[in-house]
Amino acid sequence: MNLENNEYLREIADKGERLDQRKPVQRRAINIKRKVINHADGSAYVELGQTKVMAGVKVLEGVPYPDKPDEGSLIVSFEPTELADDYPKDRLIYGVEVGRVTDRGIRESRVIDMKKMVIEAGKKSFFVYIDIYALNNDGNLLDASNIAALAALLDAKFKRTPESEPESLPLDLQKMSFSSTFVKIGKNVFLDPMRLEENASDAKISIAVSTAVNSMQKGGVGFFTPEEVDFCIGKAFDLGGELKDLLTSSPK
Amino acid sequence: MTQFKNYDIVTPGELLAEGGIGGEGTYMEQEKVFSKYFGMVSMNGNIINIRPLSGKYVPEEGDDIIGKIVEVSDKYWTVNIDVPYSTRIDIRDVGFRVAPGDLASIMDVDDLVYAKIERVTTNRTVDLGMRTPRYTKLPSKMIAKIDPTKIPRLIGKEGSMINTIKDATKCDIIVGQNGIIWVNGPKEQVDLALMAINLVNDKYYDPDLVNRVKELLHYV
Numbered sequence: 001m002n003l004e005n006n007e008y009l010r011e012i013a014d015k016g017e018r019l020d021q022r023k024p025v026q027r028r029a030i031n032i033k034r035k036v037i038n039h040a041d042g043s044a045y046v047e048l049g050q051t052k053v054m055a056g057v058k059v060l061e062g063v064p065y066p067d068k069p070d071e072g073s074l075i076v077s078f079e080p081t082e083l084a085d086d087y088p089k090d091r092l093i094y095g096v097e098v099g100r101v102t103d104r105g106i107r108e109s110r111v112i113d114m115k116k117m118v119i120e121a122g123k124k125s126f127f128v129y130i131d132i133y134a135l136n137n138d139g140n141l142l143d144a145s146n147i148a149a150l151a152a153l154l155d156a157k158f159k160r161t162p163e164s165e166p167e168s169l170p171l172d173l174q175k176m177s178f179s180s181t182f183v184k185i186g187k188n189v190f191l192d193p194m195r196l197e198e199n200a201s202d203a204k205i206s207i208a209v210s211t212a213v214n215s216m217q218k219g220g221v222g223f224f225t226p227e228e229v230d231f232c233i234g235k236a237f238d239l240g241g242e243l244k245d246l247l248t249s250s251p252k
Numbered sequence: 253m254t255q256f257k258n259y260d261i262v263t264p265g266e267l268l269a270e271g272g273i274g275g276e277g278t279y280m281e282q283e284k285v286f287s288k289y290f291g292m293v294s295m296n297g298n299i300i301n302i303r304p305l306s307g308k309y310v311p312e313e314g315d316d317i318i319g320k321i322v323e324v325s326d327k328y329w330t331v332n333i334d335v336p337y338s339t340r341i342d343i344r345d346v347g348f349r350v351a352p353g354d355l356a357s358i359m360d361v362d363d364l365v366y367a368k369i370e371r372v373t374t375n376r377t378v379d380l381g382m383r384t385p386r387y388t389k390l391p392s393k394m395i396a397k398i399d400p401t402k403i404p405r406l407i408g409k410e411g412s413m414i415n416t417i418k419d420a421t422k423c424d425i426i427v428g429q430n431g432i433i434w435v436n437g438p439k440e441q442v443d444l445a446l447m448a449i450n451l452v453n454d455k456y457y458d459p460d461l462v463n464r465v466k467e468l469l470h471y472v
Contacts, residue, residue: 007392017439 002086009200013185019196025235027192030243032147032250034155042156042169046148049194050138055148056131059158059169064118064125072117072125076103078145080134094141097219101179102132102145104215105208109177112153113170119160126158128169139195142206142217146179151247173248177210178240182232183220189228191235205229207236254285254300259459260293261305268293268300277302291401292457305456309400309430311335311378315369318390318428319380324356331365333430334397337376345370345381364390364434366426390426393436396446398453400431405456406449413452413462420471421445444469 202222
């Protein structure tokens, strides 16, 4: 028997209240553990409340794409594990979306200088693979995956040639884009939804910002008014700064 | 005689008593009583009963349960009560007047119901009944779930635990034997009640649980 409590959630959401006594624009506690997989080039484990995500980075050689012969490439994949959710149906719904949205946030912010990832123009370049695994889904996998992917990139070390010393990825830390996800339940907008809130929500919007808005993704059947979208973008900039401090100060 | 007392935790195969009488959840071998489950001792005079600490709900006749309507048919409602068996409320088993074919006007899909288990047949189909005004459709409020084996702990001796929570939080609380709990009240009070229910779920092994719940709720 599922305990979705949709009607109760919508009832308290009309008064701006939430199931776990958070304020409308308040995130759950974030716990970041870096360097958790020793055979990956970079890795991180992120807990956002009960949502648990692990990300690993691997840098491998490959043939550059014909339209960008002098650049490396970024490939993000997302995999919900069997234990992440109760029903396979649930995993199928977000399985594709989370990977693509995380990919877009990182790609469009150009945090990795891909021009420096080329070995021989048109023939050989480095591919940065980010593999994200959802270990538990309690809502807002988008934000958790985004932080995990960035934390894993920060620590990633790779060798340009088999003999050379390991070096960091060519990252521009100013351009790191942080995602903030909002849901609309009834008339109110809430940050960082839990799974029950996601189920009860009308619409969802995820915004990744660095110094500018890098990506946006809207889900659900409901709508956001222009004022609400402006509000969300404004909040996303404030929250992005907080997340950046949290990530850079997290223990290595 | 046995050296065990109430709320002691025992493991499967543990020797409970040499001679004496084993109750529920025990087995006898060469006049010795052993535990069948990983569970908790509850003494009833000289009889040792073992209540398992986890497990699914097994429907028993006479239990009051909370369920959710999943299907409306011409002559019965199909109800999900969190058991792996087929469960129905037939219109012959309800106390109110309802015309066949017009069941959705009274209780529709996704409505919560409080009902009694009337019959459990040998092939494990369960018939629910709502014969007295005590059993009704419930408004959609907060529902929570705890392990059905911990329901006796939540209710307490002669209802002491659940009455404490009800008095301290001023919430309407209905407990189903299948582990589903329905809570209604103002938001802050519902949060408090849920905190207390979760405490019972986590600290079920504590013999002084009533006082811990009172402490949590600042209830004297």
